[in-house]
Amino acid sequence: MSDLASLQQQFMAMLQGQDNHLASHIVSDGQLSLSQRLAIYQNAYKLRLRAAIEQDHAQLGIYLGDQLFDKMVTEYLVKYPSNYTSLRFFADELPHYLRNNAPFNAHPILADISYFERCLLIAFDAQEQPLLSIDELEKFTTEQWPTLQLVLHPSVQLMHFNSRAVESWQALKDKQTPPEPYCETTRYWVVARDPERRTQFVNVALPEYRILTLLKQQVNFAQLCQSCINDMPSEKIAGFLISLINQWLERGWLVTTTK
Amino acid sequence: MQTQFLGFGLGLRASHFEQIITDKPAVDWFEIISENYFVAGGKPWYYLNKIRADYPVVMHGVSMSIGSTGALNFDYLQALKSTIARVEPQWVSDHLCFSQVGDFNSHDLLPMPYTNEALEHLASRIHHVQEFLGREMIFENVSSYLTYKDSQMSEWDFLAALHNKTGCRFLMDVNNVYVSARNHQFDAMTFLNAIPTEAIAQIHLAGHQDFGSHIIDTHDEDVSSAVWDLFENYAKQLDPVSTMIERDDNLGSLQDLMAELEHARQLVAPIWQLGVNSE
Numbered sequence A: 001m002s003d004l005a006s007l008q009q010q011f012m013a014m015l016q017g018q019d020n021h022l023a024s025h026i027v028s029d030g031q032l033s034l035s036q037r038l039a040i041y042q043n044a045y046k047l048r049l050r051a052a053i054e055q056d057h058a059q060l061g062i063y064l065g066d067q068l069f070d071k072m073v074t075e076y077l078v079k080y081p082s083n084y085t086s087l088r089f090f091a092d093e094l095p096h097y098l099r100n101n102a103p104f105n106a107h108p109i110l111a112d113i114s115y116f117e118r119c120l121l122i123a124f125d126a127q128e129q130p131l132l133s134i135d136e137l138e139k140f141t142t143e144q145w146p147t148l149q150l151v152l153h154p155s156v157q158l159m160h161f162n163s164r165a166v167e168s169w170q171a172l173k174d175k176q177t178p179p180e181p182y183c184e185t186t187r188y189w190v191v192a193r194d195p196e197r198r199t200q201f202v203n204v205a206l207p208e209y210r211i212l213t214l215l216k217q218q219v220n221f222a223q224l225c226q227s228c229i230n231d232m233p234s235e236k237i238a239g240f241l242i243s244l245i246n247q248w249l250e251r252g253w254l255v256t257t258t259k
Numbered sequence B: 001m002q003t004q005f006l007g008f009g010l011g012l013r014a015s016h017f018e019q020i021i022t023d024k025p026a027v028d029w030f031e032i033i034s035e036n037y038f039v040a041g042g043k044p045w046y047y048l049n050k051i052r053a054d055y056p057v058v059m060h061g062v063s064m065s066i067g068s069t070g071a072l073n074f075d076y077l078q079a080l081k082s083t084i085a086r087v088e089p090q091w092v093s094d095h096l097c098f099s100q101v102g103d104f105n106s107h108d109l110l111p112m113p114y115t116n117e118a119l120e121h122l123a124s125r126i127h128h129v130q131e132f133l134g135r136e137m138i139f140e141n142v143s144s145y146l147t148y149k150d151s152q153m154s155e156w157d158f159l160a161a162l163h164n165k166t167g168c169r170f171l172m173d174v175n176n177v178y179v180s181a182r183n184h185q186f187d188a189m190t191f192l193n194a195i196p197t198e199a200i201a202q203i204h205l206a207g208h209q210d211f212g213s214h215i216i217d218t219h220d221e222d223v224s225s226a227v228w229d230l231f232e233n234y235a236k237q238l239d240p241v242s243t244m245i246e247r248d249d250n251l252g253s254l255q256d257l258m259a260e261l262e263h264a265r266q267l268v269a270p271i272w273q274l275g276v277n278s279e
Helices: A003-015 A021-025 A034-056 A058-064 A066-079 A094-100 A108-125 A134-138 A165-173 A206-216 A221-227 A234-251 B014-023 B043-052 B074-087 B116-133 B155-166 B174-184 B188-194 B225-235 B254-272
Strands: A157-163 A182-193 A199-204 B008-011 B029-033 B057-060 B092-095 B098-101 B104-110 B138-140 B169-173 B200-205 B242-245
Touching: A003 A021, A003 A034, A003 B098, A003 B104, A003 B116, A021 A034, A034 A058, A034 A066, A034 A108, A034 B104, A058 A066, A058 A108, A058 A165, A066 A094, A094 A108, A108 A157, A108 A165, A108 A182, A108 A199, A108 B043, A134 A234, A157 A165, A157 A206, A165 A182, A182 A206, A199 A206, A206 A221, A206 A234, A221 A234, B008 B254, B014 B043, B014 B254, B029 B242, B043 B057, B043 B074, B057 B074, B074 B116, B116 B155, B138 B200, B155 B169, B155 B188, B169 B174, B174 B188, B174 B200, B174 B225, B188 B225, B200 B225, B225 B254, B242 B254
Parallel strands: B008 B029, B008 B242, B029 B057, B057 B092, B092 B138, B138 B169, B169 B200, B200 B242
Antiparallel strands: A157 A182, A182 A199, B098 B104
8 A cells, every 4th residue: 555545544544533543644843732633633524524414404403402413423423434425415324323223213203303304405406307287288188198107306205204203393493392202193294396496395195195106106197096996986086186186286296298 | 728817706605596696796706616516406506507697607626535545436527527517617626635535535625745656646636537527627725734744845845846747727725825824834925936826727715713823724704814914915926816705604694705805806906907897
């Protein structure tokens, strides 16, 4: 290994607190001690990544409080050192970390809040695509409808929680006390950008959530109708789906498709 | 590569997007952080596309890790190349440092040792990166808090040698020079005078925090009077160079930043014989 490669590896090891061989390569000039000079870099490393998590997960931070947030950041840095070139993605594994590591895994709402906050980020910078209009939809002939595949906007994120994660997130954002963390029935949510590019989240019922999930799987309109067969009389299925489609068009959840 | 004098610019920050579109402030140009646009779309691209219709834009990266001894990250370079094609910037810069080794990214701008080995290494990497991107890059001097025993030359001799070897040009961060000069007790003008003036493509001005025994380059304060003095003295050596205020934290209002920018313009307008609007 070259001197330069060795030096750089020692620098990275120092930042991660693995060893301190780098100190032997540093000039000591009396103005600051060697340990102070190295500490400037160690602190900057931790503070920068802490700030990235804090920015992306502001309400989770408030929910946890300073002490637990610091513990989470410290352990996350060790378990998931960044291999991303952009800090935007550094905390992508945070929901997984919170779901699988004590003491956080005893409180599933924490992973749920962090997952919701990641979905907000995804919706924020998802790809632009032209939105589907009613006029375009009306151009499809009766014969084309069974094989028509509606396509969700890339910003549309689906999630369901057995906790009041979203309600708690909203309460904290409004500087209110969060509600009881858990509920008896599953909550179904959609996060997406609206036509004005504002990120929105909407509570939906299970039948709508199921249909949206099928759209993510790129099924056609006939298959959507088939999926409803056990939930309602067959003559009501088309009307139910058309009603949903109209809502989604208004919300900017569908994009133009040639399929 | 020639870099046009664009005048006086600001770092483009998300909290100012809306106001820039609405008010169209009298800023000559904007610098974007390249990696902030390595996303598919949404608000970042929506606002950038509107802003770049009215203002020249340059790109400034923080993650190229040009000095790393690890393999070149071609996924990163491809993302950069694609972003350059979408933004069509006046020029593209990054830092003379290393950030990533192997899979580990420090997200910091770590200083190189000033050795012949590092010089050869950087020259080779710059060549390969520029070849891949199909354009020349500009590189910024970083601030530092330590000096390596292995260094065989000063930072300024290192930069001058790199310029002679590769022809690469520099984004001279005057605040970084001041920070390093204080932290390592050298004369900042000695540094600046050693770099060929034709190698200077852009200037950064920024704030720092002074802890007495050392200074940290924080970009969260106004530009200090010492850095203004250094900039004014340095400008006397230069033809007009595109100059900007780089502020990342504790962001004030756009008006506050524009007032600082106007101070920069007023300081050097007589030196560079600029008109009121620097055009």
